[in-house]
Amino acid sequence: MTLMLGPMPETVRATVRRLIESAGEPFVESDRRFVGFVLWGGPGGCDIIDADGEVWSSCAWSGTTEHVPDGPRKVGAVAIAADREPGLALWLPQRPPSASDCGVCGGVGSWPQMNGVQCPECVGLGWLPELPVQCPGG
Ligand SMILES: [Zn+2]
Structure with missing residues (x-):
């Protein structure tokens, strides 16, 4: 996604x-x-x-x-x-139930220790969409 x-x-x-x-x-x-x-x-x-x-x-x-x-x-x-x-x-985007907290910023969406710079991992949302489904054996 x-x-x-x-x-x-x-x-x-x-x-x-x-x-x-x-x-x-x-x-x-x-x-x-x-x-x-x-x-x-x-x-x-x-x-x-x-x-x-x-x-x-x-x-x-x-x-x-x-x-x-x-x-x-x-x-x-x-x-x-x-x-x-x-x-x-x-x-x-609305956070889907399957989303997980962003591990990079701890779900905050920004990095307070860096003047509130936006977290590039979750683009400031604080959550990440569910991971793509892995193909079996892939
Ligand atoms: Zn983040």
């Missing part, structure tokens, strides 16, 4: 629209005007979500912006922002 967000629910779409509108200055890319909400960012770049729920990764060093396809990377970007914007958490 791969972690994915799927289509953005209507309630989350409303949250994203509000966040973009309240962000004030739109995020501006070098070659075009890009309107979105910054999910998280640092000196090296940031991840931005647009009103359609597409996530874009902007690299400050190269000045480029790349589309982030649905998958663990996108889940992680939204999970980081969901910490301060709970409306986004509705979009995150």
